[in-house]
Structures are given as C-alpha cells and as structure tokens.
Amino acid sequence: MGNQENSNSKIEFVVLTVVGVLALLLVGLVLLWRSKRKLFVERLVDSNSGLTVFSNTQIKKATRNFLEKLGEGGFGCVFKGTLPGSSMVAVKMLKDLGQGEKQFRAEVQTIGMLQHINLVRLFGFCAEGSKRLLVYEYMENGSxxxxxxxxxxxxxxxxxxxxxxxxxxxxxxxxxxxxxxxxxxxxxxxxxxxxxxxxxxxxxxxxxxxxxxxxxxxxxxxxxxxxxxxxxxxxxxxxxxxxxxxxxxxxxxxxxxxxxxxxxxxxxxxxxxxxxxxxxxxxxxxxxxxxxxxxxxxxxxxxxxxxxxxxxxxxxxxxxxxxxxxxxxxxxxxxxxxxxxxxxxxxxxxxxxxxxxxxxxxxxx
Known part of the structure; x- marks a missing residue:
C-alpha cells in the first residue's frame, strides 16, 4: 500500500507540475499577445486633425507586407489591410512626392479634417523616412x-x-x-x-x-x-x-x-x-x-x-x-x-x- 501511495503522489506531482508549466506558458503567451497588440493599438493621434499616425511597421503588419493589391493609379498603389478589431482599410502607397515630412503632415492634416458622406474618410497616415502612406476606409464595392x-x-x-x-x-x-x-x-x-x-x-x-x-x-x-x-x-x-x-x-x-x-x-x-x-x-x-x-x-x-x-x-x-x-x-x-x-x-x-x-x-x- 505504501508503495502505491508513493507512486500516486509522484504521478500527481508530475501532473501538477505539467499543468503549472502549461498555465505559465499560456499566461506568458497571452501577456505577449496583449503587449504586441497594445503596441499596435496605441498609435499616436494627430491633435490637429484627429488622424492616426501609423508607423511603417504597423502598416506592413496590417497589409501583410502589402500582399493584396486593390488597384494602381497615377499616384501610387492601393492595398487591402486589416487593423486590430478586424477593421478593413485601404492603404495608398504614394509615389515619391519630393516633399519633406513636415509639409506632408501639414497638408494631410487639412485633408483629414474634411468629412462628408460622399467623401472617402481618411483614418490616418505614415510619414516615416521616405514612406508616404495614407490609410482610408475600405469600400466594399470597389470603384x-x-x-x-x-x-x-x-x-x-x-x-x-x-x-x-x-x-x-x-x-x-x-x-x-x-x-x-x-x-x-x-x-x-x-x-x-x-x-x-x-x-x-x-x-x-x-x-x-x-x-x-x-x-x-x-x-x-x-x-x-x-x-x-x-x-x-x-x-x-x-x-x-x-x-x-x-x-x-x-x-x-x-x-x-x-x-x-x-x-x-x-x-x-x-x-x-x-x-x-x-x-x-x-x-x-x-x-x-x-x-x-x-x-x-x-x-x-x-x-x-x-x-x-x-x-x-x-x-x-x-x-x-x-x-x-x-x-x-x-x-x-x-x-x-x-x-x-x-x-x-x-x-x-x-x-x-x-x-x-x-x-x-x-x-x-
């Protein structure tokens, strides 16, 4: 009987140890996911226009490295993206405008303040290095x-x-x-x-x-x-x-x-x-x-x-x-x-x- 009780105790100890390790791993994964999501969600918001200021990394994640192209025009390419919370967006990658970041931000602010039911809404932008990206609401039925x-x-x-x-x-x-x-x-x-x-x-x-x-x-x-x-x-x-x-x-x-x-x-x-x-x-x-x-x-x-x-x-x-x-x-x-x-x-x-x-x-x- 003593040997059996001892064996059962060992089994319980192993099981509890495995469960504890798995629980810690799960908690760690949840915390890691939440921290990454927080980094993505907590974006800067331009106080003048209310537009979100995205980093190039955030936009690359949202578009899965610009995987799905929606269209291309004289001013750049448009890609489909998804923000946290499953919000669909359209990201326009502008061609080289030859202008500085300060000027670009000032002009985007003006555009961001325009709101009308018959205008596509601008959510935010990216002006990082030479990158000039605009993030718009996604239009389900295209052009x-x-x-x-x-x-x-x-x-x-x-x-x-x-x-x-x-x-x-x-x-x-x-x-x-x-x-x-x-x-x-x-x-x-x-x-x-x-x-x-x-x-x-x-x-x-x-x-x-x-x-x-x-x-x-x-x-x-x-x-x-x-x-x-x-x-x-x-x-x-x-x-x-x-x-x-x-x-x-x-x-x-x-x-x-x-x-x-x-x-x-x-x-x-x-x-x-x-x-x-x-x-x-x-x-x-x-x-x-x-x-x-x-x-x-x-x-x-x-x-x-x-x-x-x-x-x-x-x-x-x-x-x-x-x-x-x-x-x-x-x-x-x-x-x-x-x-x-x-x-x-x-x-x-x-x-x-x-x-x-x-x-x-x-x-x-």
Missing part, C-alpha cells in the same frame, strides 16, 4: 468604373446611376463651396468614385491635388490623354480652377449615362467621339439613344434628359458658362430648371476629321 465598364459586374440600374451622379456632385460641391479653402479635385472619374456596402458613392483621392502641389498638372497630363476628361483651359496650359472640376464631372456624367468610356471611339453615323454625339442628341431632344446597352432604354426619361443637359452645360468651352457644383446638385435634385445647352465648339478641336466634317451643321443647330 464605379468596375461596375460601369465591366460586363461581368452587376448591372447598375438607372435609379442607382442617377443616385451615384447626385452623390458625387454633392461631394465635389462640398470640396468647392463648403470648405474653408476651395479644394480642386482635378481627377474626378469613375475610377476615383468608390462605392460602399450600400452602393453609396464616395469621392476618393480628393486631396491629391494638394499633396502633389506643382507636380500635379504634369503628372495628370502625363497620365492621361487630352480628350478623356481634361478641360480646354487645362490642355491650353491655363491656370486650373474649380470650373475645371465641373468640366471633368460633366465628362464623367456622360460615362455614367452611357456606360462607355468617352475616349473610346464609337460608330454612330458620322460620329466617332461620344461627347459630340451626346451634345448633338441633347440639342435635338433625342436622349434615349445615349443610354448604355446594359440599360436597354430602361431609364426615367425626365431624369435622363435632365442629366444629359447638365452634363453638356458642365463641358462648355468657357468657364463662366459652366455651372457651379452646388448648382449641379440642385439641378439634379430637380429644384432648378435646366435649359438646352449649346454644343461645345472645343470638342471638335480634339477629335478626328470624321467628327470635324459636319461642323457647319453642328454650329447651325
């Missing part, structure tokens, strides 16, 4: 471009297109007219209009003009050809104003209506450039033919006519003839009348001879 021009995406019905056009206009109107300093986007296009889980449109990259400063005009012109979106004054080398944004918005509105990119050639009788074709049809009052093939004419005629007229007013040659974005919002809301606009003459200067041939007829309409 408007991916839905407008992709045959495999879910069809955007007319009501949704009109809502997206209105929301985008509200975001731009806020930047132009409601901020302390007028902010010109300069690059509004379907690729820079993002859609959240409810397909609410949010304007992205609205601070790039400020961040890129003098190099912005050169970068944008290099990135894109003349006739895609750029206003005549931009192509002519004149100063850029908020009315240049209005022109670009008008071009994008034509794309929302038609579901085709303006730079693509078309075969519509004697026309090869869609904006001219659209302007003529708006002048003639025949707007149903402007809807994209995916809509198949399924659009509210009054709204469609209104949107087409607004688009053509936005792309007028003279800046003074274009409406303010606030007026665009009210016209889309139906609280302001929209007259039939004249056909912009400058469009003919940047297209092939096929569209230039009937110019006499166009000007006589």
């Amino acid at each position: 408007l471009s991916s839905h407008l021009f992709s045959k495999s995406s879910v069809k955007l019905i007319w009501e949704l297109r009109y809502s997206i056009a209105l929301g985008t206009a509200r975001g731009l109107a806020y930047l132009h007219e409601e901020c302390k300093d007028c902010i010109i986007h300069c690059d509004i296009k379907p690729d820079n209009v993002l859609l959240d889980a409810d397909l609410c449109p949010k304007v992205a990259d609205f601070g790039m003009a400020k961040l890129l400063c003098r190099d912005f005009s050169r970068a944008l012109t290099t990135m894109r050809g003349a006739i895609g979106y750029l206003a005549p004054e931009w192509i002519s080398g004149l100063p850029i104003t908020h009315k240049s944004d209005v022109y670009i918005y008008g071009m994008m509105l034509l794309e929302i209506i038609s579901g085709r990119r303006n730079v693509e050639k078309i075969k519509e009788g004697k026309f090869t450039y869609f904006p001219i074709f659209a302007a003529v049809k708006v002048n003639e009052g025949d707007v149903m033919c402007l809807t994209g093939y995916r809509l198949e004419g399924d659009a509210d005629v009054e709204q469609l006519s209104r949107a087409c007229r607004i688009a053509c007013w936005c792309i007028q040659d003279a800046e003074d003839h274009r409406p303010m974005m606030g007026h665009v919002v009210r016209m889309l809301e139906g609280v302001m009348d929209v007259e039939v606009p004249p056909i912009p003459r400058s469009l003919l200067n940047f297209v092939g001879m096929e569209d230039c041939t009937p110019s006499t007829d166009l000007y006589s309409l």
Whole structure:
C-alpha cells in the first residue's frame, strides 16, 4: 500500500507540475499577445486633425507586407489591410512626392479634417523616412468604373446611376463651396468614385491635388490623354480652377449615362467621339439613344434628359458658362430648371476629321 501511495503522489506531482508549466506558458503567451497588440493599438493621434499616425511597421503588419493589391493609379498603389478589431482599410502607397515630412503632415492634416458622406474618410497616415502612406476606409464595392465598364459586374440600374451622379456632385460641391479653402479635385472619374456596402458613392483621392502641389498638372497630363476628361483651359496650359472640376464631372456624367468610356471611339453615323454625339442628341431632344446597352432604354426619361443637359452645360468651352457644383446638385435634385445647352465648339478641336466634317451643321443647330 505504501508503495502505491508513493507512486500516486509522484504521478500527481508530475501532473501538477505539467499543468503549472502549461498555465505559465499560456499566461506568458497571452501577456505577449496583449503587449504586441497594445503596441499596435496605441498609435499616436494627430491633435490637429484627429488622424492616426501609423508607423511603417504597423502598416506592413496590417497589409501583410502589402500582399493584396486593390488597384494602381497615377499616384501610387492601393492595398487591402486589416487593423486590430478586424477593421478593413485601404492603404495608398504614394509615389515619391519630393516633399519633406513636415509639409506632408501639414497638408494631410487639412485633408483629414474634411468629412462628408460622399467623401472617402481618411483614418490616418505614415510619414516615416521616405514612406508616404495614407490609410482610408475600405469600400466594399470597389470603384464605379468596375461596375460601369465591366460586363461581368452587376448591372447598375438607372435609379442607382442617377443616385451615384447626385452623390458625387454633392461631394465635389462640398470640396468647392463648403470648405474653408476651395479644394480642386482635378481627377474626378469613375475610377476615383468608390462605392460602399450600400452602393453609396464616395469621392476618393480628393486631396491629391494638394499633396502633389506643382507636380500635379504634369503628372495628370502625363497620365492621361487630352480628350478623356481634361478641360480646354487645362490642355491650353491655363491656370486650373474649380470650373475645371465641373468640366471633368460633366465628362464623367456622360460615362455614367452611357456606360462607355468617352475616349473610346464609337460608330454612330458620322460620329466617332461620344461627347459630340451626346451634345448633338441633347440639342435635338433625342436622349434615349445615349443610354448604355446594359440599360436597354430602361431609364426615367425626365431624369435622363435632365442629366444629359447638365452634363453638356458642365463641358462648355468657357468657364463662366459652366455651372457651379452646388448648382449641379440642385439641378439634379430637380429644384432648378435646366435649359438646352449649346454644343461645345472645343470638342471638335480634339477629335478626328470624321467628327470635324459636319461642323457647319453642328454650329447651325
């Protein structure tokens, strides 16, 4: 009996020792995890803008070393990331801006204070060494471009297109007219209009003009050809104003209506450039033919006519003839009348001879 009791005691001692060691290891692992998480969570917050200041290491962890690329544009690449608590974010890695950390921080602070339901929210940034990273809210449904021009995406019905056009206009109107300093986007296009889980449109990259400063005009012109979106004054080398944004918005509105990119050639009788074709049809009052093939004419005629007229007013040659974005919002809301606009003459200067041939007829309409 004595030997058996002694054996049982030894077994109990071994078991308790193993359990104790495992418990200590578990506690140690928990403490280690919490300390690492604390290091990650306790980020500096900029007192002026409320933006989180991330380190490059923190962002590399959040993006799993920039593993999943969401897209790439003229200003850098965007990667998907996850913050502690499973918050999804989009991290934009900017190309070399050639500016100091102090200037970058000051300009990001300005952008961080801008908040509107139709602007993508900026959560924070990283300015470590030569790294310049921006951390935005993650938009579940990607860009408007991916839905407008992709045959495999879910069809955007007319009501949704009109809502997206209105929301985008509200975001731009806020930047132009409601901020302390007028902010010109300069690059509004379907690729820079993002859609959240409810397909609410949010304007992205609205601070790039400020961040890129003098190099912005050169970068944008290099990135894109003349006739895609750029206003005549931009192509002519004149100063850029908020009315240049209005022109670009008008071009994008034509794309929302038609579901085709303006730079693509078309075969519509004697026309090869869609904006001219659209302007003529708006002048003639025949707007149903402007809807994209995916809509198949399924659009509210009054709204469609209104949107087409607004688009053509936005792309007028003279800046003074274009409406303010606030007026665009009210016209889309139906609280302001929209007259039939004249056909912009400058469009003919940047297209092939096929569209230039009937110019006499166009000007006589």
